[in-house]
Amino acid sequence: MANFSKPNVPQFSVDVYQNEYLPEGGREVDAVVTVTATGGGTIGSAVAAPHPYASGRGPSAAVAVMVDCSGSMDHPPAKMRNARDATAAAIDTLRDGVHFAVIGGTHVAQEVYPGGGRLAVADAITRDQAKRALRRLGAGGGTAIGTWLRLADRLLSSADVAIRHGILLTDGRDEHESPEDLKASLDACAGRFTCDARGVGTDWEVKEVTGIASALLGTADIVADPAGLAADFTRMMETAMGKEVADVALRLWTPVGATVKSVKQVAPTVEDLTGRRTGAGPRVGDYPTGSWGDESRDYHIRVEVPPADIGREMLAARISLVIPRPGDAARPGPAESGAGSARNLGAQGLVRAVWTDDVAASTSINPQVAHYTGQAELAQAIRQGLDLRKAGDIEGATAKLGRAVQLAGASGNADTAKLLAKVVDVVDAATGTVRLKAKVEEADEMTLETRSTKTVRVKK
Template identity: 45%
Template sequence: MAEFTSAVFQNEFLPDGGTDVNAIVTIRCTGAGEAGRTGRGDAGEIVVVDTSGSMGVTNMQAAKQAAMVALDNILDGTYFAVVAGNHKAYLAYPIVQTGAGMVRMDANTRAEAKRAISFFRAEGGTAMGTWLNLCRALFDSIGNLGNKHVILLTDGENHNETPTQLDQAIRASVGQFQVDARGIGVDWKVAEIRKIAQALLGSVDIIGDPSRLSAEFASLMRNSMARGVANADLRVWIPQGAQVMFIRQVSPSVEDLTHRGVPVNQLTMSYPTGAWADEERDYHIAVRLAAKTVGQEQLAARVQLAVGAELLTQGLVKAKWSADTNLTAQINPEVAHYTGQAELAQVIQEGLAAKAAGDEATATTKLGRAVQLATETGNAEATAKLRKVVDISDARTGTVRLRKAVDKADEMALDTASTKTTRIRG
C-alpha cells in the first residue's frame, strides 16, 4: 500500500505587521505499486500517433516502431487502444464500431494492435482536438478506470481546426485523463503542445532525432505503469481572513495550480496532482495573512495529500511575529531556490518569444536573466541549453549576446525544458 510523507521548509518568522508566508512542502510517495493493481480501478492507456502527411516516411516509420515498443511496456490486463490522428481521429485498434472502445492487454491483443500500427501511412492534416475527444470517448466506454493516460505524438501545427476547437477539447478533457505529449522534428509549436500537456497534468518534450523515439515511448509507458496511485489531490486549508497568493508545483517541474482549486469547504481548496509513482514532489505555498503584532503565532496553512476521501499526510505552515531582525530577515534556502526556478521558466519563455518576434533587446535581457538564474540555482541542464542560443560573457551578471545562427531544434529544446527544475536537496 502506498505511503505518503511530507516535510515543510520555511522561515516562519515575520516582522511586526508582516503578512506574507512562503513555504516549500515536500511530499514523498513510497510503495505506489503498479497502475491498475491497487484496488482503485483498472488502468487505461491510449497511444496516439500523428499520421498526417507531414510525418513523411522517416518520422512515420519511427513513430510506428515507437508505438509498438510502447505496447510492449503496457502491463497485461491493462485496458488500451491505439489512435491514428490526422485531420480526424481514427480508432486503429481495437477495430470496433460500438460498445467498449478499449480491450485488455494480452499476447494476442498486443500482436493484433501491432499489426494495425504496421498499416499506418502519412496522409491528411492535423486536428488534435479531435484526437483528445476520441480519447475521452474511449475512456468513457470503459467503466471503473482509475489511471487514464495518453501518449500523444505530433510533428506539426494544429492547422485543421480553430484554436477555439482545440481549447474546447482540452477543457472537456481536464480531470478526465493525463497526457504526455512529444513533438518530433521542428515544425510543431511548443506553446500549443505545452498547453495540452499542462492542462492535462503531463509533460512535453522535443524528439529531434527520430531514432530516439522508441526509447522515449518505452520510458513514458514504464513510468505510467509505475503510477500505482491513480489520482491524488493537494488540499490546502488557510485560516479565516487569509488569502492564497499562489500554489505551485516546483519540482520536478514548475506547474501553476493556483486557478485549478476546487472548494472542499469554506476554508479548504483541493488542487489536482494526478497519478503518483514512487517519487517526491515539491510545492510552493504562498499565503497572505492578516497582519499581527510581535509575540503572536498562527497556523498559516495546513497542506494535505488526499486520495479520494482519505487524508494520507499533512504539513503545517506556521507564522510567528518577531522583533528580532536576525530571524525575520532570513530567506529560507528552499523558498529562494524555487522562486528562482519559477522565474527561470518564465524568462526563458518570454525571451524566446521576444526573439521570435524580432525584439532582440528584450530577448537579450530576458535570456541574460535566465543565464543568471540558471547559474545561481545550479540548473546545469538549463545552462547547457542556453549556451546553444546565447553566447555567455558573464554568467554571474547575466551578460550575454544572442547567437547569430541557432538551430531551431536547440531553441525548442530550451523552450520545452524551461519548466524542468533542479532539486536543492539531495
C-alpha cells in the first residue's frame, strides 16, 4: 500500500466553483469541482530517476499491450510493421520493475510475450526478449476484442501491483463476437484496470473504440496514418508510467432530501459518470475516476435539494476523494471517516445552497458551469450531427454541426473548430451558419467524432 505522506506522491486538492444562490423554491444546484493532484512523478517523465514510493521505487505497475493481428492488419503490410515498431517503442518506455505482457489479438487472444499465463518484469533483458518476440507477430484471423480484454485482465490480475493498465490497438470492427459479448467483457474488466484504445487507419468503428476507453476510464484516439503509431504509443506509455495512485473515487455525501442528479467529468474530456455510482453508506455514493499522476480534472455536479424559503441556506453536498483499502471487504462504512472499504485522501469540497430574493444573484450563471455546459453540448452536437449526416439528413446535420461550430468558437476550443472546418464550410462561426462539405475525407470525419469529447478548460 502506498504511503501518502511520503514525498513525490500526489497530494490531492478540491476546489468548488458555483453560484450558490437560488430563488425562492429553487431546487437545482450546479457546481464545477476541480480536482488536482500535485507533488508526484510528473506525467511524461517516466524514464527519469526513480522516486520514493513504498518500496523506494515508482509505484508498482503492470501493463498489457494488446495488438490487433487480424488479417486486415496486412493491408497494407506497413500497418503490421508499424504496429510492431510502436509496441517496441512502448516497451522501451517501460520503467524498470514494471510487470508487462504483449497480447496478439485475432478472433482469439494469444500470449506473445512472456507466455505461460504470467507477466515479465521490465529490465534490459526482458525488453530485448519482448522486442524479439514481436518479430513473430503476423496478420491473419478475425477480431474478437472481448477475448483480448479478458486475457489482459487475467494477466494483469496475476501481479500484486498498485497500477494496472492496458493499451489496445485495433484496425477493424469487432466482427467475430456479438456486441453483447464485448459489453460483458467490458463489464467484467471495469474497475480492474484502465485502458487506452487506439484505432489505426479508417476501417474501425469509432463507437466501439471510444466505448472501450470510456468503460475502462482510458483515452481513445485515431491514428489515421500507421506511421504515427510509434510516437503515439510512446506518449501513451509515458503517461501510464506517470500514474501514481489507482482507483481514486469521487465521493459525494448529500443530506436528507437532496439527490445527486448527475456527475460528469468535463475536462480534459467529457465523460458521464452518473450511472457508475456505487453506494458507500447512507446518502453516500462513489464515482470512479481511474488512475492519477500529476494532473488536474474538472467535474460538473448537479444536485437537487428540497425547496426552501428566502434566507435559508444548506449544505447541498460534501465532496471527498477515496481509494480502496487493500484487504478490506467491499462493505459500506461511515463516509466521514473513510472507514470500511475506502481510505480518505484528505481533500474536501463543499457545495452550498442559499435561497435569496435578489434576482441578479439567483439568475447569475457561474462562468465555469456555463463554460462546461457548453462544452458538453458541443460534444453532443458533433455526435448527433455526424450521425444525421450518415443517415442522409442534410438539414438536421447542418443545424447540429452549425451549433457545434458556434459553441467551439464561443468557448475558444480551437482544436475542435479546426476539425469541424474539415467537415463543414463555415459561413459565420458566431451564428453557427455552415454548409456541409460535398466531399469529406473519412479520416477527417472519424477524427472529429473520436475527439468530440475533448474540451478546453475555462479561462480563470
